[in-house]
């Protein structure tokens with residue numbers, strides 16, 4: 635199986651869970667909004683080094699043709715990420731109305747403060763690419779969640795939210 639390149643540095647499997655990827659005729663391409671991929675690529679360029687979103691592809695040697703079994707294998711390992719982009723109905727983590735469920739979000743592993751500074755320092759650019767919300771870095775230790783959901787947002791701003799409220803409105 636060859637990987638499907640979706641941007642300069644990312645492959646489709648990094649945004650799609652293994653079960654959707656391995657069972658759908660489009661490998662899940664229609665499940666992730668292309669703005670999420672473009673934003674991830676922009677963060678990657680500004681960061682200047684590689685970024686991990688899903689990494690289940692590295693464990694594909696364990697896939698025997700049974701996508702349900704392989705998903706369970708991935709789920710059971712705390713080192714394998716498979717829900718950092720699109721989350722299907724088979725996903726049992728996170729909120730049921732999360733932006734991930736709509737294919738509108740991604741979680742990038744790494745230094746949450748570095749990611750925050752990249753977005754804040756280029757906020758207008760990211761806004762016009764479609765980025766609307768970040769999760770407050772106090773609840774995302776070791777990763778950054780971003781999404782494109784226009785939910786309680788204001789024009790020309792990026793909303794920073796924790797589980798209950800808005801903690802910051804980034805403007806430029």
Ligand SMILES: [Zn+2]
Nearest residue numbers: 739740741779
């Ligand atoms: Zn997230």
